Amino acid sequence: MKPSSNEYQKLLRKAERLAYVALLTLLLSLCLMYFRVYDPSFSVFEEKHAEIEGHIEEDKIENGIHLSTGFVDDVGLMTVVNNCTNCHSSKLVIQNRMNADRWNATIKWMQETQNLWELGDNQKVIVAYLVKNYPPIDKGRREGLKNIVWYELKN
């Protein structure tokens, strides 16, 4: 039996729809395959974001603290960052507390044995920054216990 022209039109539309779905599926899978092969981590979407974030964080200061190093924001901060964190961590600077004499002696030691360059006029800036922001604290012969976090001890 021959289909009527109405039915024929219906069949044609159905076939057309099917073709569209097939095409779309093909495009989608091609797209997925591209990422599977060339960029499995989908990093094309992430890199920009990370770059922007990294750039902002580098010199960001929050609540008076230079975020990427933990140094206090004060006169000489960037001189300290640029001269004192190339070889070692800022953490080593922050945990050490000395007067000007001992900082100068430490700088001399680093120049003699650790390949630190001549600091020129920057040395005064650096030492002044360190002595002001990280001064020695008198701890006596033995400090009391501090920062005790109390908890119930179960038997």
Next chain:
Amino acid sequence: MKRRNFIKKATLSSFATIIGVEIVFGANLMEGYQPLALQKPDPFKLFKLDDEMVVLNDKPWNIEAKAHLLDDKITPNSKMFIRNNGKIPVDIDAENWTLTIDGESVKEKRTFTINELKTRFKQHTYQLTLECGGNGRSEFNPPAKGNQWTVGAVSCATWTGVRLKDVLAFVGVKSDAVYIGYHAADTHLSGDPDKEPISRGAPMHKAVQEETLIAYKMNGKNIPVAHGFPLRLVAGGWPASVSGKWINRISVRNIEHDGTKMKGTAYRVPKNPVAPGDKVKEEDMKIIESMPVKSLITYPKSGAIVKKDQTLTIRGHAWAGEFEVSKVEYSIDFGGTWKICALENPANRLAWQHFSAEIQFPKSGYYEVWARATDSEAISQPMLLPGWNPKGYLNNACHRIAVKSK
């Protein structure tokens, strides 16, 4: 594709340079991870550390434990302090790693592969206490320069390897030998390839002790990278800096070894006592050898609240450098009275010893439990800081914890 992969590889290798350690399974780490990791390498994942470990320094890596983390009788890797003077070597090739014995006082220079060391010499295993010479530095007043260690730069792990004395006997040592010095694969912070970050050693009498090992295993497994894979010199009871990591050469010297951190003020204390803050001339300093008697309360964690009639069990470890600990006592009245703790014998010489006690508090209130160890030479720990020294070494003051009874 090629360009992208190239960029990824470049990023990953520079990442390895920055954090100073090879990333195992680095290829798996790529997926969307490196931008974040590049900014903040996570030492806890990198070194498989317990969450409560404390990072003192991230360039170079220096990480310590807290007292209560050291409760295990044998310290696991996750709770072992990490002390570095330079950058951890990258691309370690254990298959082709060699150890050379040389120096003025060997009869003939000789190079061994690790396999040759393992097959030619008898294997020995010991529990060995390693404590950083600067453990406790943070308490000195005026403050001393360096990483501000509190109490956690000490460990006692099981080390397996061959005796240095057996290797030296095989190679042949001349009668004028006075010292051995190690050389290793770590690199200087400044990047200068001509500088060694650290090259220390020990006098011959320490080098030829039975417990002085060229170790290739820690706690029964390959030594973790941060602790010296594939070879570490282990000399228990002396400053842990004597126990060189990633060693590839041991020189037998006819003089006191003059490597990096042997001279000047490094790992040295004044020959004669000095007042706090005094300047001390280099020639008036002497090398630290055996570490002093010390103890640590590892249970409970400080801050425990116990019920009024509850018996409190305390436990911990005590060690005394070359010597044995003969007695550990505790006090709950700031040293007014001392009571004896149960004390175990060491598993072997130079291993720390475990102590414990049961404490009843006479009335409710705030207490501090102080522990004090005494060594076989009748020397005890001080309650106050011991003699001040310019670099803040050898603080063996009594450890104490806070306890409330209510």
